[in-house]
Amino acid sequence: MLKNASECDEALLNMKKNTNNNDVVCCDLKIDSNDACARMLIVTKFGGTSLATAERVINVAKRLVSYQVRGYQVVAVVSAMGKSTDDLLALARSVNHDPPARELDQLLATGEQVSMSVVAMAIEALGHRAVSMTGRQAGILTTTVHNKARIAQINTERVRHELDCGRIVIVAGFQGITEDGDITTLGRGGSDTSAVALAAALDAYVCEIYSDVDGVYTADPRVVPRAQKLPSISFEEMLELSAAGAGVLQVRAVEFARKFDVTLHCRSAFCDNHGTLVQEKAMENAIVSGIAYDNSEAKVTIRGVPDSQGIAAEVFSVIANSHINIDMIVQNVSENGITDISFTTPVGECAKLRRILEPVVVKIGAREIVIDEHVSKISLVGAGMRTTPGIAAKMFKVLADGGINILMISTSAIRVSVVISEQATTDALTALHTAFGLNAKEMFEETALSAEELAAKAAKGR
Numbered sequence: 001m002l003k004n005a006s007e008c009d010e011a012l013l014n015m016k017k018n019t020n021n022n023d024v025v026c027c028d029l030k031i032d033s034n035d036a037c038a039r040m041l042i043v044t045k046f047g048g049t050s051l052a053t054a055e056r057v058i059n060v061a062k063r064l065v066s067y068q069v070r071g072y073q074v075v076a077v078v079s080a081m082g083k084s085t086d087d088l089l090a091l092a093r094s095v096n097h098d099p100p101a102r103e104l105d106q107l108l109a110t111g112e113q114v115s116m117s118v119v120a121m122a123i124e125a126l127g128h129r130a131v132s133m134t135g136r137q138a139g140i141l142t143t144t145v146h147n148k149a150r151i152a153q154i155n156t157e158r159v160r161h162e163l164d165c166g167r168i169v170i171v172a173g174f175q176g177i178t179e180d181g182d183i184t185t186l187g188r189g190g191s192d193t194s195a196v197a198l199a200a201a202l203d204a205y206v207c208e209i210y211s212d213v214d215g216v217y218t219a220d221p222r223v224v225p226r227a228q229k230l231p232s233i234s235f236e237e238m239l240e241l242s243a244a245g246a247g248v249l250q251v252r253a254v255e256f257a258r259k260f261d262v263t264l265h266c267r268s269a270f271c272d273n274h275g276t277l278v279q280e281k282a283m284e285n286a287i288v289s290g291i292a293y294d295n296s297e298a299k300v301t302i303r304g305v306p307d308s309q310g311i312a313a314e315v316f317s318v319i320a321n322s323h324i325n326i327d328m329i330v331q332n333v334s335e336n337g338i339t340d341i342s343f344t345t346p347v348g349e350c351a352k353l354r355r356i357l358e359p360v361v362v363k364i365g366a367r368e369i370v371i372d373e374h375v376s377k378i379s380l381v382g383a384g385m386r387t388t389p390g391i392a393a394k395m396f397k398v399l400a401d402g403g404i405n406i407l408m409i410s411t412s413a414i415r416v417s418v419v420i421s422e423q424a425t426t427d428a429l430t431a432l433h434t435a436f437g438l439n440a441k442e443m444f445e446e447t448a449l450s451a452e453e454l455a456a457k458a459a460k461g462r
């Protein structure tokens with residue numbers, strides 16, 4: 001049984017060497033057993049940057065054709081070109097500051113439809129056959145929650161039929177359809193989830209996630225240039241890293257991959273390097289596999305809260321009822337029956353949060369709400385932590401030695417996170433990366449992106 005992409009590629013190459021005839025290889029493999037490689041079906045996903053220009057679209061088309069030539073049935077899930085989803089969102093907000101969710105989905109879904117059709121056209125121009133499909137045409141049924149729908153079911157019949165006719169199938173990512181025929185989208189970065197779900201439904205042996213980074217690194221290489229690319233990482237660690245802010249994969253895509261055991265291969269659309277395999281078991285159980293940061297959250301503190309029964313329940317049910325996500329709740333030890341409660345929440349939710357909490361503060365007799373938007377959460381993740389004591393202590397010591405103050409702490413079995421001031425982010429990442437022995441010999445060098453794209457990434461903080 002072949003378990004991963006490189007093994008399959010290798011096996012294919014060997015078979016090709018032996019026969020020197022692609023067609024024979026394909027036939028042999030198709031007839032052959034249940035072997036993972038015999039299915040010969042691959043799902044690929046291309047992010048917006050990989051499709052940002054006509055030239056890049058043509059390169060994607062060439063890559064897809066090369067898979068087909070090597071004997072694979074190929075499905076490609078595509079994101080909207082460049083930053084067109086952002087542009088569509090801005091357009092919507094310029095006519096309505098709070099656009100109706102259904103209409104927003106109708107609009108946003110068009111971004112991926114542009115990509116799917118131009119990729120299909122580019123493939124046809126290379127003399128190969130392709131067909132593009134919207135979420136509906138690809139049978140992707142979702143729940144009815146607009147802007148953050150979840151995939152409920154995939155009817156793969158039409159996709160399979162097109163593949164069996166020898167076409168490369170291009171599917172619009174990020175979108176699906178409700179039972180009632182309304183278009184939905186899956187939340188920002190949702191094309192990852194579309195791809196993994198299709199890979200699971202089609203029983204693909206690997207889902208190749210192409211983007212502008214060539215894998216999962218021990219830290220964001222644009223912030224820590226000594227970061228190293230990991231050859232593989234476990235689902236569990238990738239889940240923690242994604243949730244902690246590593247922008248490589250959408251959290252839900254990783255959850256899906258884990259649930260259905262779909263091996264992911266995160267790699268660059270701009271080169272042929274092997275990327276990072278995300279799978280059930282990583283090659284080794286590193287104590288620290290990666291360090292993620294997230295400066296998109298704010299620290300909210302409710303000061304002078306009377307320390308009595310039911311107060312926390314009151315505060316947090318109001319927040320939950322407004323569908324605001326929070327994390328890292330800390331309640332101080334009370335002094336004279338008065339305490340502080342702190343938690344983190346996305347910066348974008350702060351205005352709404354203040355609005356709904358102000359009456360609550362009055363009602364419970366607390367003193368005030370203080371919001372600090374300039375904080376950063378730094379997380380160490382590693383499956384080896386489970387069996388190695390002292391990781392948190394070492395982390396705190398490294399930060400203390402660097403003169404960095406810790407504002408909040410939280411842990412899971414394989415993660416330690418701290419909240420610090422945002423301006424200390426780079427220093428903290430660099431010091432921890434060095435202290436935990438993660439530094440590479442060479443410096444990371446960005447090559448594929450334009451100056452403009454690099455500036456946009458830097459502005460976004462990643």
Ligand code: ASP
Pocket residue numbers: 047048079080085086111173174187188189190191192
């Ligand atoms: N185009 C969508 C977004 O920008 C979906 C995706 O890229 O995965 O969020």
Ligand code: MG
Pocket residue numbers: 047048079189190191
């Ligand atoms: Mg994306």
